[in-house]
Amino acid sequence: MHRFKLMSLGAILPGILLLGLAGREAMGSDEESIATTSSSHRCSVRTLKGRYIFDRKGIFIDPATKVQTDFVASGFNVYNGDGTMTGKSTSSFGGTFDRLTFTGTYTVNPDCSGTVSFKASNGFSHTVDIFISEDGDALSSILTDPDNVSSAMEWRRL
Structure with missing residues (x-):
């Protein structure tokens, strides 16, 4: 039974790969798509304005012991x-x-990427890389501090 499944997959896989290559040909190269998309972006610090709710999930890794601790956070940011x-x-x-x-x-860079650096009331400082939608209504972020692995989504709410 396992041999049949493997042979069936072997027969299907070339067709899947061929469809993928044909789709890539029709869409053009990744570099062309990125160049076309990024040339239309015109983001600036003014793109982020208002109250954004967020949800962050991640892991903190203790630098001394390498013990991992899960963390979650919810809240809001106000970008001015x-x-x-x-x-x-x-x-x-x-x-x-x-x-x-x-x-x-x-x-915020013209291509709608950027960074946020902030200090929390517990004394910790953090930096995140951000990636903003063109209309500024949403952004994703990843924490770039050592020993932290986390990402978040933020949505503008009026």
């Missing part, structure tokens, strides 16, 4: 449209809850 921001969140770090406020700054 001038490169400054504030926020508030509730987080659970390995089951211990914390309520934080934070302030920071952000940069």
